[in-house]
Amino acid sequence: MKHKFSSIDKLIKSNFKVFECPLTDKLLAENGDTDLVIFVKNNVGEFFYIDSPLPHPSTNLSVHSLPLKKTASICKNEEISKLIALLSEYGLLVLLNESGEPIGYLHFSSVLKELYDSYQYLEAYFDTILDTIDTSVCVIDEQETVEIWTKEAEKIFSISHQEIIGKKIIDYFDVNNLEMLKTLKNGKPFYRHQHQPRSDLFVLVNNNPIRLKQKIIGVVSVDTDITSQIRLNQELFNSIRKVQHLEQEVTKLKPANDPFQGIKGSSQEIARTIEMSKKAAATNATILILGESGVGKELIAKAIHDSRESAGAPYIPINCGAIPPSLFESELFGYEKGAFSGAINTGKKGKLELAQGGTLFLDEIGDMPLDLQVKLLRVLQDKRFYPVGGTKQIEADFRVIAATNRELIDLVKQGKFREDLYYRLNVITIKVPPLRERKNDVIELVHHFLYEFSIRYNKPIQVISQKLIQDFLHNDWPGNIRELRNSIERLVVFSTDEMISTNEHVHLSDDSGPSIVTDNSTFTDTLSTLQDELEKYEHKVICQMLLNENGNRLSTAKRLGISRTTLYNRMKKLGIM
Numbered sequence: 001m002k003h004k005f006s007s008i009d010k011l012i013k014s015n016f017k018v019f020e021c022p023l024t025d026k027l028l029a030e031n032g033d034t035d036l037v038i039f040v041k042n043n044v045g046e047f048f049y050i051d052s053p054l055p056h057p058s059t060n061l062s063v064h065s066l067p068l069k070k071t072a073s074i075c076k077n078e079e080i081s082k083l084i085a086l087l088s089e090y091g092l093l094v095l096l097n098e099s100g101e102p103i104g105y106l107h108f109s110s111v112l113k114e115l116y117d118s119y120q121y122l123e124a125y126f127d128t129i130l131d132t133i134d135t136s137v138c139v140i141d142e143q144e145t146v147e148i149w150t151k152e153a154e155k156i157f158s159i160s161h162q163e164i165i166g167k168k169i170i171d172y173f174d175v176n177n178l179e180m181l182k183t184l185k186n187g188k189p190f191y192r193h194q195h196q197p198r199s200d201l202f203v204l205v206n207n208n209p210i211r212l213k214q215k216i217i218g219v220v221s222v223d224t225d226i227t228s229q230i231r232l233n234q235e236l237f238n239s240i241r242k243v244q245h246l247e248q249e250v251t252k253l254k255p256a257n258d259p260f261q262g263i264k265g266s267s268q269e270i271a272r273t274i275e276m277s278k279k280a281a282a283t284n285a286t287i288l289i290l291g292e293s294g295v296g297k298e299l300i301a302k303a304i305h306d307s308r309e310s311a312g313a314p315y316i317p318i319n320c321g322a323i324p325p326s327l328f329e330s331e332l333f334g335y336e337k338g339a340f341s342g343a344i345n346t347g348k349k350g351k352l353e354l355a356q357g358g359t360l361f362l363d364e365i366g367d368m369p370l371d372l373q374v375k376l377l378r379v380l381q382d383k384r385f386y387p388v389g390g391t392k393q394i395e396a397d398f399r400v401i402a403a404t405n406r407e408l409i410d411l412v413k414q415g416k417f418r419e420d421l422y423y424r425l426n427v428i429t430i431k432v433p434p435l436r437e438r439k440n441d442v443i444e445l446v447h448h449f450l451y452e453f454s455i456r457y458n459k460p461i462q463v464i465s466q467k468l469i470q471d472f473l474h475n476d477w478p479g480n481i482r483e484l485r486n487s488i489e490r491l492v493v494f495s496t497d498e499m500i501s502t503n504e505h506v507h508l509s510d511d512s513g514p515s516i517v518t519d520n521s522t523f524t525d526t527l528s529t530l531q532d533e534l535e536k537y538e539h540k541v542i543c544q545m546l547l548n549e550n551g552n553r554l555s556t557a558k559r560l561g562i563s564r565t566t567l568y569n570r571m572k573k574l575g576i577m
């Protein structure tokens with residue numbers, strides 16, 4: 001690289017001889033009339049050189065009449081700045097190897113020439129780069145004086161370089177808007193901050209401090225004009241709203257909608273799952289949906305219901321993991337007036353009755369208490385049931401879809417789930433693959449949720465940086481699509497401009513376990529709202545306890561001193577499941 005000062009080795013000269021003191025005239029007799037540089041070393045190791053050409057032996061001059069000049073010696077591997085300092089003091093410098101032996105010398109003039117050549121290359125490159133780039137670059141020095149101002153800066157800010165160079169930047173811009181000055185003071189770079197220097201101008205700003213030997217000697221600011229992108233985004237956003245409105249109108253006119261169209265993703269894995277679900281929806285059979293938390297089991301259950309039941313048929317979900325065992329039976333079967341004493345004496349329809357003519361969705365079926373499993377099995381077999389405290393049987397005319405993220409067959413082996421109920425539910429099984437096994441869907445889902453939340457929060461359509469997309473693709477998503485959806489919602493809510501490039505509001509995990517925020521730095525420079533910080537901490541505590549308890553929610557809830565329902569609700573809210 002010609003613009004870099006080349007290695008010192010290239011400049012070392014080796015036409016020299018070293019003589020020890022005292023000198024004798026033999027030196028002249030043997031070396032006279034040569035172009036060798038003669039160094040003289042005294043008994044304390046100091047070096048001198050003879051500062052004139054050696055005369056011919058025939059001149060009979062005495063060696064003592066020759067002009068001796070003091071010089072310094074230094075190891076050739078010393079820092080270049082030290083070499084240059086000594087060289088400018090003495091003009092000539094003896095270079096030593098690691099064992100202190102002289103191996104050559106440096107001459108000020110040759111080093112200077114080399115430095116000047118490199119400087120000229122550097123200047124030529126530097127000027128051409130600044131002339132060629134079409135972004136706005138401004139450089140100020142430590143006195144806040146403008147040193148560099150490119151053509152694009154002239155265009156964006158309507159100030160010519162003749163006018164601004166050499167002047168203080170604060171003479172041209174409002175000091176409160178000058179992020180460069182902050183960077184000059186605190187040395188913190190920042191990237192891709194959106195800024196609006198004029199009402200008709202949007203720019204993305206990158207600022208970087210220039211350091212020389214740890215000292216900040218200036219700041220570079222690069223501004224990219226994104227006004228046209230912002231305008232286009234705005235137009236796109238308006239158009240999308242119009243299209244969405246039209247879509248809604250068209251949907252109203254269409255005779256039938258595809259209930260499965262809300263299940264996004266085009267990977268082979270999800271396509272297979274949807275195909276299987278459609279086939280299952282063509283029957284009245286009981287369906288068991290298996291898959292990790294947040295993979296979309298309920299979404300599929302609802303699509304099956306919409307597909308196979310008539311419009312207006314009830315869809316009744318019940319979360320078997322969230323209802324305390326003591327209330328479960330009355331929730332499921334309902335109770336007759338007078339069945340209990342106290343406030344609940346008026347009677348209430350149970351979920352089974354509410355589901356008449358439609359679908360009963362038994363979510364988290366693996367968490368259903370054993371005694372209730374027996375009762376549910378009886379309902380499924382007899383197709384009729386009694387409400388708690390009731391004497392009149394009610395018809396059980398509904399289709400059952402059950403779902404769980406637990407290995408039901410293992411629970412059967414452990415005696416925690418009834419085998420007969422398992423086979424009763426497991427007529428058709430649909431397995432929903434976790435997101436990490438269908439990474440192809442991540443990008444589509446990201447855009448789908450971005451679109452959804454941009455509309456919901458009335459924010460212009462967001463663009464996610466490539467780097468963040470990569471982070472999303474590399475994440476294992478232990479909370480699956482729910483976690484991804486929550487992450488995008490947070491990003492949209494907290495985004496301050498149209499480019500989302502930071503994941504500070506997303507807890508990306510780098511292993512397959514639950515995601516835990518371990519980076520304490522989030523608590524220093526990126527503190528957000530108290531609510532947000534509390535949620536982050538709660539997320540961390542719950543995940544850690546779940547890990548300690550091997551994922552067992554009941555013992556996790558006990559250890560945390562909260563009910564299982566509360567734990568379940570908090571996990572859902574925080575996107576852990």
Ligand SMILES: Nc1ncnc2c1ncn2[C@@H]1O[C@H](COP(=O)(O)OP(=O)(O)OP(=O)(O)O)[C@@H](O)[C@H]1O
Binds near residue numbers: 299485
């Ligand atoms: N393929 C998908 N396309 C769009 N959204 C999806 C998809 N899959 C899941 N979601 C969304 O992810 C969230 C979680 O989905 P859902 O509740 O159906 O998961 P689940 O497997 O039933 O979870 P859990 O086991 O915790 O009950 C919901 O907001 C749902 O709308």
